[in-house]
Amino acid sequence: MSATDTSAAAGAGAGQAGRKLTTARAIAEGIAQEMERDQGVVVIGEDVGAYGGIFGATGGLLDQFGPERVLDTPISETAFIGLGIGAAVEGMRPVVELMFADFFGVCMDQIYNHMAKIHYESGGNVRVPMVLMMAAGGGYSDAEQHSQCLWGTFAHLPGMKVVVPSNPADAKGLMISAIRDDNPVVYVFHKGIMGLPWMAKNPRSVAPVPEEAYQTPIGKATVARVGTDATVVTLSLSVHHALDVADKMAAEAGVDLEVIDLRSLVPLDTETVLSSVARTGRLLVVDEDYQSFGMSGEIAARVAETDPGLLRAPLRRVAVPDVPIPYARSLERAVLPTPERIEAAVHDLLKA
Amino acid sequence: MTEVVFPRLLEKEPGAEGVLATWFVSDGDQVASGQLLAEVMVEKVSGEVLAPAAGRVSLLIGEDQTARQGEVIARVD
Numbered sequence: 504m505s506a507t508d509t510s511a512a513a514g515a516g517a518g519q520a521g522r523k524l525t526t527a528r529a530i531a532e533g534i535a536q537e538m539e540r541d542q543g544v545v546v547i548g549e550d551v552g553a554y555g556g557i558f559g560a561t562g563g564l565l566d567q568f569g570p571e572r573v574l575d576t577p578i579s580e581t582a583f584i585g586l587g588i589g590a591a592v593e594g595m596r597p598v599v600e601l602m603f604a605d606f607f608g609v610c611m612d613q614i615y616n617h618m619a620k621i622h623y624e625s626g627g628n629v630r631v632p633m634v635l636m637m638a639a640g641g642g643y644s645d646a647e648q649h650s651q652c653l654w655g656t657f658a659h660l661p662g663m664k665v666v667v668p669s670n671p672a673d674a675k676g677l678m679i680s681a682i683r684d685d686n687p688v689v690y691v692f693h694k695g696i697m698g699l700p701w702m703a704k705n706p707r708s709v710a711p712v713p714e715e716a717y718q719t720p721i722g723k724a725t726v727a728r729v730g731t732d733a734t735v736v737t738l739s740l741s742v743h744h745a746l747d748v749a750d751k752m753a754a755e756a757g758v759d760l761e762v763i764d765l766r767s768l769v770p771l772d773t774e775t776v777l778s779s780v781a782r783t784g785r786l787l788v789v790d791e792d793y794q795s796f797g798m799s800g801e802i803a804a805r806v807a808e809t810d811p812g813l814l815r816a817p818l819r820r821v822a823v824p825d826v827p828i829p830y831a832r833s834l835e836r837a838v839l840p841t842p843e844r845i846e847a848a849v850h851d852l853l854k855a
Numbered sequence: 856m857t858e859v860v861f862p863r864l865l866e867k868e869p870g871a872e873g874v875l876a877t878w879f880v881s882d883g884d885q886v887a888s889g890q891l892l893a894e895v896m897v898e899k900v901s902g903e904v905l906a907p908a909a910g911r912v913s914l915l916i917g918e919d920q921t922a923r924q925g926e927v928i929a930r931v932d
Contacts, residue, residue, distance in 0.1 A: 523879045525894070559901075700876030700896040704919070709877055 524712040525698025527559030529671035533678035534561065534598055536716040538568050541596060544682055547574045547583050548600030548636075557602060558638050558697050580610035584635070588618050591633035596682055601637040604653045604691060618687045619662030633688070634681045635663075640693035640740055640791055642839060643702060647827035650835075652739075655790070655797035657689045658768040664688040664721055665768040669696055669742040671710045673766055676719025684721060693740040693791070707743045722770035726779070730761035733785035733852055735845070736776055736802050738765040741789045744842045751842075752849060760849065768798060773805045777813070780806055784815035785852050789840050794822035816855035819848045857908040859929035861922045864897040872921050873897035875928060882914045886931065897924065906931055 552575035555562035576583040587599035641650030668674040681688035698708035749760040788799040893904040910931040
């Protein structure tokens with residue numbers, strides 16, 4: 504999917520051409536390669552050490568780098584995010600894991616009043632080269648306090664870059680870019696793309712990953728599928744759903760969808776969205792975050808304020824209606840942007 | 856020929872059954888010694904299976920299938 508960025512590196516895996524990794528392992532490998540390169544890269548968070556991260560994103564790092572550089576913390580988000588900010592201000596490059604995005608509530612002051620503002624309020628004299636990593640998303644009955652995406656909330660508040668990969672190769676490349684970036688970067692991974700043995704199987708969560716270190720550019724979307732009939736703009740797990748729907752509709756209905764994987768919310772790659780919509784004239788935005796005041800509205804606004812004439816039909820949105828994520832499986836499926844809801848919206852969009 | 860066995864993740868229960876979660880290689884692939892072949896899980900504990908030797912790998916069970924710890928799950932020829 505990210506062939507344009509990683510093709511140069513793809514053939515280089517000597518002896519293990521096309522070596523595959525889960526997204527979780529790809530993230531851990533990216534962090535490990537940066538830790539080897541730069542002594543200032545450290546990992547801080549709950550269960551990032553012996554347990555390897557509750558979603559596997561830091562697996563093997565404690566064994567490789569020891570407890571001085573991989574710090575298991577108590578449940579104390581304000582304290583350990585503050586620790587990361589202090590370390591970053593002093594020149595280190597910490598990767599701090601918040602665990603679930605839902606937990607930002609207890610530590611938001613550190614995140615949006617300090618991590619995201621120190622570089623502004625110091626007139627650029629103090630940098631905060633920190634990565635704040637967190638898990639997002641639902642689909643496995645973890646209910647309202649462990650299933651939210653919330654990337655739109657972080658993107659709304661100025662001062663942080665926000666990246667949201669959808670596949671193993673981009674996950675590694677974006678982690679390396681995030682660590683090397685001199686700004687604070689919020690790195691959000693959806694649990695459903697990690698390739699975890701205890702989650703629902705997702706064939707796109709295990710894929711070839713180049714072995715050497717490489718960067719996937721922050722702020723650059725990718726066209727995951729080229730098509731002509733309509734543009735689906737989305738990110739993270741919804742990219743997988745959109746591609747599945749595109750394959751199904753191509754086979755069954757002869758519909759040719761273009762799927763754009765945003766990969767970053769901040770900065771947002773408006774150009775890639777506009778050039779696609781200019782060709783197809785039809786736009787569907789799919790987001791697993793809440794619908795109102797979020798990413799889907801932002802995409803719509805950017806198209807409308809550039810040239811409302813690009814759209815030949817009213818745009819459509821498939822997002823979580825403005826309710827907490829239910830626990831009951833049937834209710835949860837009703838609010839998530841499932842392939843069924845995406846397919847229905849595409850039919851609606853093409854009829855208009 | 857070298858046998859690849861399901862690792863013993865639960866020491867106290869040598870005969871415990873687990874699940875082959877993910878194969879990272881395909882049947883017939885050429886693999887290097889020490890290369891990651893699979894991720895397995897026993898109860899909620901997951902573990903890695905590395906290639907014990909270099910050669911051509913034959914997969915003996917599929918993803919999501921169960922096996923006992925110590926059972927042969929692949930061969931490297």
